[in-house]
Amino acid sequence: MYKLLSHNDLDGVGCGILAKLAFGKDVHVRYNSIAGLNREVENFFEQEEQETFLFITDLSVNEENEKRIEEFHRAGGKVQLIDHHKTSLAYNNYDWGHVVVEDTAGKLTSATSLLYEYLIAQGLLHQSEAVDEFVELVRQYDTWEWEKNNNQHAQRLNALFYLISIEEFEEKMLERLRTDDHFYFDEFEKRILDMEEEKIERYIRRKRRELVQAQIKGHFAGVVYAESYHSELGNELGKEYPHLDYIAILNIGGKRIGFRTIHDHVDVSEVAGHFGGGGHAKASGCSMTEKAYKLFVTDTFPLETLHEDAKNNRYNVKDSSFGTLYRNHSDDRFLIRPINQSEWVIDKNKRKLDKTFTSFAEAEKFLKRTEAAWLVRDDQFVNYLIDEVKKSK
Ligand SMILES: [Mn+2]
Numbered sequence: 001m002y003k004l005l006s007h008n009d010l011d012g013v014g015c016g017i018l019a020k021l022a023f024g025k026d027v028h029v030r031y032n033s034i035a036g037l038n039r040e041v042e043n044f045f046e047q048e049e050q051e052t053f054l055f056i057t058d059l060s061v062n063e064e065n066e067k068r069i070e071e072f073h074r075a076g077g078k079v080q081l082i083d084h085h086k087t088s089l090a091y092n093n094y095d096w097g098h099v100v101v102e103d104t105a106g107k108l109t110s111a112t113s114l115l116y117e118y119l120i121a122q123g124l125l126h127q128s129e130a131v132d133e134f135v136e137l138v139r140q141y142d143t144w145e146w147e148k149n150n151n152q153h154a155q156r157l158n159a160l161f162y163l164i165s166i167e168e169f170e171e172k173m174l175e176r177l178r179t180d181d182h183f184y185f186d187e188f189e190k191r192i193l194d195m196e197e198e199k200i201e202r203y204i205r206r207k208r209r210e211l212v213q214a215q216i217k218g219h220f221a222g223v224v225y226a227e228s229y230h231s232e233l234g235n236e237l238g239k240e241y242p243h244l245d246y247i248a249i250l251n252i253g254g255k256r257i258g259f260r261t262i263h264d265h266v267d268v269s270e271v272a273g274h275f276g277g278g279g280h281a282k283a284s285g286c287s288m289t290e291k292a293y294k295l296f297v298t299d300t301f302p303l304e305t306l307h308e309d310a311k312n313n314r315y316n317v318k319d320s321s322f323g324t325l326y327r328n329h330s331d332d333r334f335l336i337r338p339i340n341q342s343e344w345v346i347d348k349n350k351r352k353l354d355k356t357f358t359s360f361a362e363a364e365k366f367l368k369r370t371e372a373a374w375l376v377r378d379d380q381f382v383n384y385l386i387d388e389v390k391k392s393k
Contacts, residue, residue, distance in 0.1 A: 002027040003048060005040050007058035007111070010161045014112030014138040015057035015082075017173050022125040031166060034059060041065040045072065053078040058111035060088045070094060082118060084109040084142075108143040130176065133183035144282065147235070156185065156193050163192055200229050204236045211237060211247075212303040213372055216295050217274060219245040219266065220369050223300045227251050231283065234260020241306065243368040246271060248296055255288040257296060304329050309375035316381035319360040323347075325381045326373035333384065334373055336363045350388075 004019045006012040008031040016029040032040050037059045044054055045068050054072075060083060061069065073079050079096045081088075091097025098118065100109050116135045119125035137154045140146040146154035161169050176183065185193065211224045222244040226233055234247045239262060246261040246268050257275070259268035260283050268284040277286020286292060307329075310316065316325050323337035335347040339356075344363040346353045357363035367373050 001049070001052045002055065003044060003052050004029045004055040004057065005037060005044070005059070006031055006056070007037075008033055008166070009058075009142075010158050011110045011112050011138055011142040012058040013161065013166055013169065014110070014135065015055075015115045017170055017177070018112065018115050018119060018125065018131075018135075019055065020170070020174055021131070021177060022119050032059065038062050038065055041068070050075075050077060054080070055115075056081040056083075057115055058083060060085065060091070066091075069096060080118070082111055082114050084111055084114060108139075108145065110139040110142040112138040112142070128177070130180050130183050134173065134177055137183070153185075159193055159196055160185070160189055163196060200232055203229060204233055207233055208237065208240060208308060209305060211241070211306045212300050213241075213244060213306055213369075214295075214300045214303065215369075216248075217271075219271065221245065221296075222247045222306070223250065223296055224248070225250045225252065227253065230258045230260065234258070234283070235262065238262035240308065241368075243365045250288070250296055252288070252297075256285055257288055257292055258285045259283070304372075306372055307374035310377040313375070313378045313381075315378045316376060318364065318375070322385075324360070324364075325376050325384055326367060326371075327376050327380070328371040328373040332371070332373075333376075334367055334371065335384075336360060336367065 002019065002023050004016060004027055006015045006029065012031055016031060019027045019029055030040055037056070038061060041056070041061055042065065044052075048054075054069075054077070056079075061081075069079055069081070073094070073096050081091055081097050081099075083091065083099045084101055085099070086101050088097075088099045089101070091099050098114065100114055103109055113135050116125070116131070120127050137151070137157045140149065140151050140154040141158045145151070164172075207224055207226055211222050213220060213222050215221075220243065222237055222241055224233065224237065224247065226249050230249050233249060237247045238244070238260060242262070245263060245266045246259050249258040249260065251258070257272075257277075259271050259279070261268045262282075267281045269279045269281055272278055272284035272286040275286040275289050275292040277284060279285055288297075315322075318324055321338060323335045326334040326336070328334070332349055335350075336344055337347070338344050338360070342358060344357040344360055346355070346357075346363055346367060355366070357366065
């Protein structure tokens with residue numbers, strides 16, 4: 001018999017699916033949250049027979065369980081831990097630990113891709129194109145490579161995972177991977193994925209209008225309340241407002257804050273670290289401590305929401321030699337204009353500010369950070385120009 005304890009996300013469940021492909025009815029799979037795993041490992045040592053081969057994938061154990069596993073292994077027990085998180089690298093010191101963050105070709109790994117290689121190398125599973133494709137989608141999703149590659153299939157696989165139950169997902173995937181030559185989504189899945197995407201789009205559109213900006217601990221943060229779709233929201237809002245260093249997503253009910261950034265110059269695991277949290281450079285989170293509550297909730301509550309830049313303008317466009325017009329909540333007008341090939345200035349209510357910029361983007365970033373200004377529509381720009389012409393006559 002085999003037992004597999006794995007994470008309850010797509011990568012973790014990918015491991016369960018591979019184990020079931022390899023061992024069929026001889027494997028007992030349990031999916032756990034990060035916090036729930038240690039109890040399951042204790043259960044294993046209390047209840048299971050010595051003969052059962054224990055796999056742990058996509059998760060790490062506490063010190064006590066690390067010791068228990070080592071004892072079990074020394075006494076002849078069969079156990080294998082497979083993970084790809086940096087924080088688990090020390091398990092490589094044990095015979096039963098196999099942790100790889102990046103493979104020899106420089107490709108980021110996932111637990112599913114590592115388990116797949118392992119099972120093939122041990123002669124426990126046959127390689128197939130359908131499984132190759134499935135494993136690669138899971139890997140790209142888990143490592144965020146899908147974003148860089150704009151791999152919509154990887155993102156849709158994860159969306160499907162959360163739309164149906166784990167049991168249903170397992171069943172559907174197992175059948176497909178056993179019998180088909182290639183991985184695919186069936187018609188029903190395509191339909192619900194399309195519906196889900198439209199729903200997310202509407203949700204994000206609404207959330208865009210609820211964003212405020214604030215300077216918090218040296219960074220410019222966009223702050224928004226949301227309980228779902230944190231990754232999509234962080235990505236969309238980050239792209240819409242690139243002058244913000246990161247997006248803070250507040251979940252009041254869950255007393256949590258998620259941080260997302262699209263920028264390489266910001267590490268949001270450090271931002272979360274200020275409040276006792278952690279995570280990755282591009283995605284992190286923390287509990288809503290009293291300090292965080294004051295900075296992100298109390299202090300930002302009175303702020304006016306950010307205004308989106310006008311879309312589809314023909315005349316008032318960014319980086320134009322005629323200048324580009326913005327407005328803020330106090331009804332001030334700002335014109336960003338070049339004064340020569342390499343210098344840009346800002347006129348505030350038609351008076352030049354005492355500052356020059358080396359690019360349009362730099363001037364706009366400054367303006368948006370200091371004034372929360374937005375690009376106005378063409379008609380307002382035209383009125384502004386007519387006014388200028390009248391004055392000069
Ligand atoms: Mn993983």
